[in-house]
Amino acid sequence: MVYFPESSIIITKDGLYCQVYSNEHPEGYIIVKPKYIPTTKISGISLPSRFIGGKKVNRLDLWTNVDALKKYIDDFSRHYPQYILKNSMYEKSPLFFAVSESNVDKVYFPRDGLKELMDMPKIDLDSHLESVVGLVSFLLKSGLKLSDLGLTYSTLMGHYSPEKSDINIVVYGKDNYWKLMKFLTNNKDKDLEWKSYEQWESHYRKRHRVMIEDKEIYINNMYRKKSEGFFRKTLFVIFAAEEPDDVWFKWGEERYKSLGIATISGRVVDHYNSCVRPGLYEITDSKIISGERSEDIEIKKVVFYSRDYSGIVYSGESIEASGLLEEVTPKYGEKYYRLVVGYFDTYLSERRGKEYIKIVS
Amino acid sequence: MEHFYESLLIDTEEGIQCKVYSNSHPEGMIVVKPKYVPEEGISFKNLKKRYLFEKALFRFNLFTDVKATAHNLAEFRKRFPDYFYESEKHDNWFIVVPREKIKKIHDPKEGLRELIKIPLSDLDNYLRAVRGLIELISQSGVALEKLGINHSTLLGNYTLGKSDIDIVVYGKENGWKILDFLERAEHPSLRWKTEEDWRKYYRDRIVSKNFDENEYVANMVQKKDDGFFDGNVFSIFVVEEPEEVWYDWEDKHIPLATVKMSGKILEDYNSIVRPGYYEIGDSKILKGYPDLPIKRIVTWSRPFILQAKKGDSVECVGLLEEVETKSGDKFQQIVLGYFDAYTNERGEKEYLKKLIG
Numbered sequence: 001m002v003y004f005p006e007s008s009i010i011i012t013k014d015g016l017y018c019q020v021y022s023n024e025h026p027e028g029y030i031i032v033k034p035k036y037i038p039t040t041k042i043s044g045i046s047l048p049s050r051f052i053g054g055k056k057v058n059r060l061d062l063w064t065n066v067d068a069l070k071k072y073i074d075d076f077s078r079h080y081p082q083y084i085l086k087n088s089m090y091e092k093s094p095l096f097f098a099v100s101e102s103n104v105d106k107v108y109f110p111r112d113g114l115k116e117l118m119d120m121p122k123i124d125l126d127s128h129l130e131s132v133v134g135l136v137s138f139l140l141k142s143g144l145k146l147s148d149l150g151l152t153y154s155t156l157m158g159h160y161s162p163e164k165s166d167i168n169i170v171v172y173g174k175d176n177y178w179k180l181m182k183f184l185t186n187n188k189d190k191d192l193e194w195k196s197y198e199q200w201e202s203h204y205r206k207r208h209r210v211m212i213e214d215k216e217i218y219i220n221n222m223y224r225k226k227s228e229g230f231f232r233k234t235l236f237v238i239f240a241a242e243e244p245d246d247v248w249f250k251w252g253e254e255r256y257k258s259l260g261i262a263t264i265s266g267r268v269v270d271h272y273n274s275c276v277r278p279g280l281y282e283i284t285d286s287k288i289i290s291g292e293r294s295e296d297i298e299i300k301k302v303v304f305y306s307r308d309y310s311g312i313v314y315s316g317e318s319i320e321a322s323g324l325l326e327e328v329t330p331k332y333g334e335k336y337y338r339l340v341v342g343y344f345d346t347y348l349s350e351r352r353g354k355e356y357i358k359i360v361s
Numbered sequence: 362m363e364h365f366y367e368s369l370l371i372d373t374e375e376g377i378q379c380k381v382y383s384n385s386h387p388e389g390m391i392v393v394k395p396k397y398v399p400e401e402g403i404s405f406k407n408l409k410k411r412y413l414f415e416k417a418l419f420r421f422n423l424f425t426d427v428k429a430t431a432h433n434l435a436e437f438r439k440r441f442p443d444y445f446y447e448s449e450k451h452d453n454w455f456i457v458v459p460r461e462k463i464k465k466i467h468d469p470k471e472g473l474r475e476l477i478k479i480p481l482s483d484l485d486n487y488l489r490a491v492r493g494l495i496e497l498i499s500q501s502g503v504a505l506e507k508l509g510i511n512h513s514t515l516l517g518n519y520t521l522g523k524s525d526i527d528i529v530v531y532g533k534e535n536g537w538k539i540l541d542f543l544e545r546a547e548h549p550s551l552r553w554k555t556e557e558d559w560r561k562y563y564r565d566r567i568v569s570k571n572f573d574e575n576e577y578v579a580n581m582v583q584k585k586d587d588g589f590f591d592g593n594v595f596s597i598f599v600v601e602e603p604e605e606v607w608y609d610w611e612d613k614h615i616p617l618a619t620v621k622m623s624g625k626i627l628e629d630y631n632s633i634v635r636p637g638y639y640e641i642g643d644s645k646i647l648k649g650y651p652d653l654p655i656k657r658i659v660t661w662s663r664p665f666i667l668q669a670k671k672g673d674s675v676e677c678v679g680l681l682e683e684v685e686t687k688s689g690d691k692f693q694q695i696v697l698g699y700f701d702a703y704t705n706e707r708g709e710k711e712y713l714k715k716l717i718g
Binding site for chain 2: 049123158
């Protein structure tokens with residue numbers, strides 16, 4: 001069990017750009033999503049290409065054509081077996097990508113990067129960096145400290161495009177994240193705008209929610225999210241990363257057994273951990289609507305790896321979710337059941353269009 | 362003596378990004394100019410900062426005022442003493458990266474090979490312009506394997522609509538072939554600065570006290586290593602292959618004086634690289650030292666590359682040196698753009714210009 005904050009960027013010795021995908025990690029490894037992969041060993045025809053650090057790289061788009069993605073991941077597993085986690089926590093492990101410490105070439109830490117940026121003389125900033133500094137200065141009015149925030153992705157790595165790139169902010173600590181959301185919800189700052197109906201509609205299409213959710217309900221739910229918006233016309237996205245003392249699970253302290261696909265319903269009793277990856281909605285009054293297991297078992301947790309579901313439901317609200325049902329045996333305590341949405345291998349089958357979490361009225 | 366291509370970028374163990382400043386180098390080290398320097402433990406003056414790769418870095422610049430440059434170089438030397446090479450054979454110093462401090466070399470050829478593999482639909486307008494320029498240059502007959510992309514184009518930290526496109530050409534023959542081709546090429550995206558553009562440039566900035574407007578325009582308008590492609594400024598950097606390196610670090614250089622001289626260009630073939638030189642005839646020392654025959658004008662400064670052509674009459678101010686080669690030949694040359702010139706009054710006096718009228 002090792003802590004390493006989510007949303008940091010790792011460049012491996014063989015040139016993969018990886019996004020840290022969890023806050024808790026198995027000993028000696030860091031769970032990641034490969035974001036950009038060199039095309040020297042493998043190439044994905046349907047994956048978009050980018051030119052980064054002098055290399056042609058493929059951007060791993062999990063929503064590309066399913067057969068092409070499956071072939072690409074097969075190739076990846078053959079050519080980069082060192083990045084496929086052999087995971088003893090699962091009876092049959094879902095796909096996890098992980099970088100061993102010995103394969104790390106460089107780590108971009110969002111917190112350090114933001115501190116460096118905020119110390120820059122204003123005169124030396126371009127328009128994008130000016131917006132970042134402006135946004136961070138504004139967010140600090142919430143009462144958070146600079147050390148509670150970080151900066152990630154293209155801005156951190158230096159291959160952003162002014163007028164095009166998003167601003168990606170990391171908030172360290174879940175209390176801090178919710179405090180910031182409250183601050184943003186109540187704020188009417190002139191530089192701040194929220195996504196319009198049309199913009200959420202475009203998101204709805206891009207993220208393939210069209211297959212599983214009613215558009216109006218989806219958009220109404222997304223309107224409540226204050227983790228995405230515009231600051232001085234630039235799109236910003238706020239992510240939360242857990243601090244070492246507030247991780248909600250420790251790697252290796254539970255064992256998981258798959259019980260097959262299921263659609264369930266329930267009522268959220270705690271949404272506090274829904275802002276991180278993996279995210280968690282604790283539920284009660286669960287019911288299996290359909291699935292391979294129909295007997296009455298009580299599901300306590302809905303866990304997700306896709307950011308789309310972070311912070312969309314609040315305590316007291318009812319949800320419906322479809323994903324992989326798992327029996328969980330903790331090292332200490334009683335056996336329980338959970339539903340997991342968004343394991344990587346979900347995207348390699350027809351399951352990817354069928355998994356979801358949504359509010360039900 | 363070692364070969365290492367000029368203009369390439371090197372990342373060092375200390376996190377400094379350096380630009381290679383020569384094609385030949387003293388044994389065990391690479392002559393460089395620092396480009397980006399981390400701010401820890403160093404106090405520079407009058408330098409801008411850039412936010413690159415999660416760090417606030419100083420953009421090292423030799424063209425600030427003399428006092429600030431002297432201060433900055435002294436600071437750099439204090440913090441990184443290993444990066445200074447005191448050359449007994451020059452009675453001067455150079456900034457270098459010791460071989461063992463090299464962390465990463467950014468390879469322009471490999472970068473270009475990778476770039477051309479990317480479908481056009483996945484490229485932004487800047488990278489499309491780079492591809493377009495490469496396609497045009499390839500029509501010169503120079504093989505793609507002799508070309509590379511450099512600096513922000515290579516590293517991917519370019520800014521759309523602002524960054525230059527930097528192209529590396531390997532080999533002087535290839536360099537001349539491309540410049541000759543570009544001078545004659547007609548392409549809807551290719552544009553050169555016109556006389557009027559250069560006049561405006563001269564008027565808008567104090568370019569040099571050593572040129573009047575007409576001289577400046579005449580000197581600049583003939584250069585075809587910088588232009589515009591699809592609205593982006595492009596620069597061609599020609600580098601020497603190992604077998605065509607002319608500069609010998611074993612030669613002994615004795616500095617004599619800062620002088621003003623005139624002469625005629627007998628040969629400009631090596632004026633396309635850094636360091637570059639012009640072979641001179643009919644030389645005359647006009648000021649600063651008794652008249653001696655000058656064999657060549659050497660430039661370490663990129664603005665004086667391709668400044669004059671064969672047959673042009675030129676005038677320059679620079680450091681007069683006596684050179685004694687390994688084989689015992691002795692001759693005199695003028696040198697412009699040694700690092701130390703940026704820290705004293707010689708730097709402000711140095712120039713090379715084609716004489717007009």
